[in-house]
Amino acid sequence: MRIVVVGGGPGGLYFSILMRKIRPDCEVTVYERGAPTDAFGFGVVFSDETLTVFEHADPETYSQIAERFTRWTDIDIHHRGSMTKSGGHGFSALGRRELLRILQERALSLGADVRFGCEAPAVSELGWADLVVGADGASSAVRTALSRDFVPTLDRRQCRYMWLGTDVVYDAFKFFIAETEHGVVQAHAYPYDERMSTFIVEMHERTWKRLGLGDRSVQDGVAWSSELFADALEGRQLFANKSRWINFVTVRNRRWCVDNVVLVGDAAHTAHFSIGSGTKLAMEDAVSLAWAFRSFSDDVGAATAAYEAERRPIVESTQRAAQASLEWFEGITRYVDQERFQFAFNLLTRSRRVTYENLQLRDASFVSAVHPDPRPPMFTPFRLRGLELSNRVVVSPMDMYSAVDGLAGDFHLVHLGARALGGAGLVMTEMICVSDVGRITPGCAGMYREDHVAAWKRIVDFAHSHGGSAIGAQIGHSGRKGSTRLMWEGMDEPLPDGQNWSLLAPSALAYSARNQVPRAMTRDDMDAVLDQFVWSARGALEAGFDLLELHMAHGYLLSSFLSPVSNLRDDEYGGSLAGRAKFPLEVLDACRALWPADKPVSVRISATDWVAGGFGVDDAVALARMLADHGCDIVDVSSGQVSPLEKPVFGRSYQTPFADRIRSEAGSPTIAVGAISSYDDVNTIICAGRADLCALARPHLYDPAWTLHAAAEQGFDLNAWVPQYQAGSRKPPAGRDRVRAELERTFDEIPLISSDARA
Numbered sequence: 001m002r003i004v005v006v007g008g009g010p011g012g013l014y015f016s017i018l019m020r021k022i023r024p025d026c027e028v029t030v031y032e033r034g035a036p037t038d039a040f041g042f043g044v045v046f047s048d049e050t051l052t053v054f055e056h057a058d059p060e061t062y063s064q065i066a067e068r069f070t071r072w073t074d075i076d077i078h079h080r081g082s083m084t085k086s087g088g089h090g091f092s093a094l095g096r097r098e099l100l101r102i103l104q105e106r107a108l109s110l111g112a113d114v115r116f117g118c119e120a121p122a123v124s125e126l127g128w129a130d131l132v133v134g135a136d137g138a139s140s141a142v143r144t145a146l147s148r149d150f151v152p153t154l155d156r157r158q159c160r161y162m163w164l165g166t167d168v169v170y171d172a173f174k175f176f177i178a179e180t181e182h183g184v185v186q187a188h189a190y191p192y193d194e195r196m197s198t199f200i201v202e203m204h205e206r207t208w209k210r211l212g213l214g215d216r217s218v219q220d221g222v223a224w225s226s227e228l229f230a231d232a233l234e235g236r237q238l239f240a241n242k243s244r245w246i247n248f249v250t251v252r253n254r255r256w257c258v259d260n261v262v263l264v265g266d267a268a269h270t271a272h273f274s275i276g277s278g279t280k281l282a283m284e285d286a287v288s289l290a291w292a293f294r295s296f297s298d299d300v301g302a303a304t305a306a307y308e309a310e311r312r313p314i315v316e317s318t319q320r321a322a323q324a325s326l327e328w329f330e331g332i333t334r335y336v337d338q339e340r341f342q343f344a345f346n347l348l349t350r351s352r353r354v355t356y357e358n359l360q361l362r363d364a365s366f367v368s369a370v371h372p373d374p375r376p377p378m379f380t381p382f383r384l385r386g387l388e389l390s391n392r393v394v395v396s397p398m399d400m401y402s403a404v405d406g407l408a409g410d411f412h413l414v415h416l417g418a419r420a421l422g423g424a425g426l427v428m429t430e431m432i433c434v435s436d437v438g439r440i441t442p443g444c445a446g447m448y449r450e451d452h453v454a455a456w457k458r459i460v461d462f463a464h465s466h467g468g469s470a471i472g473a474q475i476g477h478s479g480r481k482g483s484t485r486l487m488w489e490g491m492d493e494p495l496p497d498g499q500n501w502s503l504l505a506p507s508a509l510a511y512s513a514r515n516q517v518p519r520a521m522t523r524d525d526m527d528a529v530l531d532q533f534v535w536s537a538r539g540a541l542e543a544g545f546d547l548l549e550l551h552m553a554h555g556y557l558l559s560s561f562l563s564p565v566s567n568l569r570d571d572e573y574g575g576s577l578a579g580r581a582k583f584p585l586e587v588l589d590a591c592r593a594l595w596p597a598d599k600p601v602s603v604r605i606s607a608t609d610w611v612a613g614g615f616g617v618d619d620a621v622a623l624a625r626m627l628a629d630h631g632c633d634i635v636d637v638s639s640g641q642v643s644p645l646e647k648p649v650f651g652r653s654y655q656t657p658f659a660d661r662i663r664s665e666a667g668s669p670t671i672a673v674g675a676i677s678s679y680d681d682v683n684t685i686i687c688a689g690r691a692d693l694c695a696l697a698r699p700h701l702y703d704p705a706w707t708l709h710a711a712a713e714q715g716f717d718l719n720a721w722v723p724q725y726q727a728g729s730r731k732p733p734a735g736r737d738r739v740r741a742e743l744e745r746t747f748d749e750i751p752l753i754s755s756d757a758r759a
């Protein structure tokens with residue numbers, strides 16, 4: 001097999017080494033436009049996990065790499081005159097030049113034809129090769145030549161950075177946070193040999209422009225950085241090596257292989273340097289691709305497809321972590337005012353891979369400095385006006401589609417009752433609809449008749465007399481998403497003919513082609529709906545609810561006023577955000593006016609429509625400020641479901657960054673929700689200050705007593721088991737634990753034979 005590798009970086013060289021090793025019959029030609037010693041940059045970092053892969057793939061290069069490693073365990077965060085240390089991490093680094101030298105020598109010794117100083121021929125001229133590997137970095141020409149097939153997206157990010165080196169040899173991974181009159185500038189630094197450390201200077205593009213760095217030479221930029229970080233540099237120097245101010249570009253491709261051409265490393269995907277994974281990913285790609293040829297021999301199509309199938313989920317997960325990390329640094333201004341330990345914790349947990357629990361394992365003393373309270377963060381109380389929640393967990397609103405004519409029945413009593421016994425600080429009802437035509441489906445519960453009030457009172461009374469949860473009512477109107485089938489009969493699908501009711505919305509625009517076209521609301525319609533909200537809020541008060549939530553999310557009526565996707569009005573209730581928010585704020589004002597001053601009101605919003613040109617996170621921050629001015633105490637931050645054209649990016653805690661932004665920029669308390677499923681996530685979110693409360697929906701369908709169980713698993717005595725359940729408050733051991741417990745019991749409970757008995 002004849003293989004052409006375009007690019008002699010870590011990915012291309014390592015692939016050549018492995019192919020020559022496992023398939024010595026292959027002819028491998030590597031084109032590298034640079035000279036052998038041309039490497040840009042300074043050091044590269046690896047984790048212990050990656051090293052195990054390398055050790056198995058090629059012990060020869062591994063032992064040379066490992067010999068040159070500088071190793072350390074601490075991360076130091078220098079922020080506002082203090083240094084906060086977190087230990088137990090475990091890093092290894094070496095110089096990029098040194099790494100490339102080892103890989104080059106090994107590739108040559110195994111017979112790869114590495115042609116330095118040689119521009120690769122265009123892909124169209126490589127028809128003679130059986131396999132073409134595009135290992136030509138982030139600006140890959142191979143990818144560009146076949147961009148119609150690979151379908152790349154290049155996401156140019158908001159920060160400028162320059163990769164520099166210094167002759168200070170640090171003893172830790174260091175973050176230096178400097179504040180200038182034009183914004184925050186951070187340095188990421190780590191040692192990589194006995195003489196040098198990498199020193200990457202990074203700042204928001206805005207700051208970079210205001211500082212005038214774009215108009216100055218690289219040398220000036222280096223001199224300016226040396227001055228700014230003079231203390232960090234301890235009187236030593238900063239060095240450049242082909243350095244310049246650049247914007248990080250996140251590369252993604254819809255496909256990584258087309259016919260006999262395959263992309264590896266930065267050509268296929270990039271991951272921000274703040275999680276230090278680019279070289280690791282490129283070399284792991286090389287291992288996976290070479291191993292695929294071991295399995296599929298000369299079948300290039302099967303091997304490249306197997307490589308992509310194996311690597312894509314791993315790479316995408318790393319890219320999600322890298323995205324969270326780079327966004328954190330883009331928004332660092334939001335966090336610099338945090339107290340030093342919380343700031344450090346926030347920085348360390350930014351990618352979501354490091355959490356409260358694993359920081360406790362790595363360095364318990366650091367975690368106790370961050371959170372000195374003996375209670376896990378999720379079990380600290382939280383006050384909203386006169387309501388004190390015993391902990392930070394919320395049972396998120398969940399429609400049960402089980403009401404008859406809007407009447408909440410036994411199902412609701414058992415469902416909400418069980419969750420009220422489950423230990424959460426706050427249990428929310430499903431969206432309680434303010435009128436019959438404001439229901440989403442015929443099974444939705446309402447609060448528009450006296451008997452509805454009595455039905456809710458029965459549930460609230462149960463929650464208040466058993467368990468310690470507060471209970472909140474979410475009220476809303478379905479708007480253009482009404483008159484649809486029960487969830488399990490077809491989400492958002494209209495009812496069968498003859499059963500539909502007519503819909504109201506800000507504009508006469510159907511939610512989707514299959515949904516009804518609603519009537520654009522007149523002022524009289526608005527007055528009627530306003531009265532319905534007031535009636536329902538009064539009903540919620542009479543029923544005894546502790547908190548009132550207005551549903552302004554998910555494309556229902558108030559949400560559809562807020563979004564420019566669904567509100568095309570040209571009167572005072574449309575247009576700018578202020579116009580679109582006018583009616584929702586009127587509803588809030590009217591409800592707040594009757595809701596007692598000592599009881600809180602929350603508002604659920606969709607922080608983004610996930611649609612280009614739709615409602616976005618900047619709007620959400622501005623809206624949160626308006627809501628607070630109108631008496632909203634906490635914003636429940638969800639997203640999407642406003643348009644069927646949405647393109648949400650799901651993932652663990654994927655909506656939490658929106659809650660975080662609103663909390664830090666609008667100064668409003670927030671509830672984070674969405675794919676928060678572990679108590680570790682809740683502790684991390686609360687401890688880092690990303691939200692004040694965490695709402696969990698589906699986890700509470702799986703386990704109504706989610707909070708009680710989270711406490712038990714953390715060995716925390718929540719003291720929230722109702723007396724009826726006390727006897728079960730210790731989890732019976734299962735599986736292997738059960739066998740171990742049996743054995744322990746056998747030894748523990750062997751009766752001691754007294755000497756009397758023996759006699």
Ligand SMILES: Cc1cc2nc3c(=O)[nH]c(=O)nc-3n(C[C@H](O)[C@H](O)[C@H](O)COP(=O)(O)OP(=O)(O)OC[C@H]3O[C@@H](n4cnc5c(N)ncnc54)[C@H](O)[C@@H]3O)c2cc1C
Nearest residue numbers: 007009010011033045120136137163265266273278279282
């Ligand atoms: C500031 C910064 C800091 C980083 N820090 C780290 C870190 O700490 N740890 C880490 O793991 N990674 C880090 N990276 C990322 C890392 O450098 C890359 O992810 C990694 O080098 C990717 O390897 P690669 O082989 O895919 O591509 P590259 O290393 O970019 O190699 C591509 C090669 O192809 C050659 N080439 C391109 N086109 C042609 C052509 N037409 N003909 C011939 N040759 C060609 C180039 O000269 C180059 O040598 C950092 C990157 C930056 C920018």
Ligand SMILES: Cc1cc2nc3c(=O)[nH]c(=O)nc-3n(C[C@H](O)[C@H](O)[C@H](O)COP(=O)(O)O)c2cc1C
Nearest residue numbers: 396397398399430431638673674675676696697698
């Ligand atoms: C069955 C079900 C019904 C839901 N009904 C509502 C609702 O009535 N009101 C609301 O605001 N959100 C509703 N949601 C959304 C949840 O409150 C929550 O925002 C979403 O499920 C994400 O959280 P999770 O990942 O913890 O499930 C519902 C979710 C589910 C699963």
